[in-house]
Amino acid sequence: MNRQVMPENYMFGRRPPFPLCNKDIRIVIGEPMMFDVPNLKKKAVDMSRDLSFSRAGWPPTTPCGLDEASQRYLYTTISEQIRRVMENLRNVSKSCLKTN
Structure with missing residues (x-):
């Protein structure tokens, strides 16, 4: 998972219990679509x-x-x-x- 969403040392040296909000996440499925x-x-x-x-x-x-x-x-x-x-x-x- 993205380090911005679930950083290793978020609070007290631990990961947050839930993914952090307002962070960019990319999910790539299949080939990228290209438009000319x-x-x-x-x-x-x-x-x-x-x-x-x-x-x-x-x-x-x-x-x-x-x-x-x-x-x-x-x-x-x-x-x-x-x-x-x-x-x-x-x-x-x-x-x-x-x-x-």
Whole structure:
């Protein structure tokens, strides 16, 4: 466990009885996900030229200049990639449970 969460000498030379709050913990499962953000932004802008959406809480533009349609395309594309990876992990975990 992370030394920040459960330090060896926290109080009176002992570990804390519970993990400490407000500490960063990383849990890595499977391969890291990589996103080619500049390419995704370019594709979002290109694809959004033909799309129009009703405004539903999306900012009209972002600091990096993406309009609402581009933001929605980018959000949907990244979300779909994450969903696919999570679904694959779920299937792998199910198959591991069946074999044990």
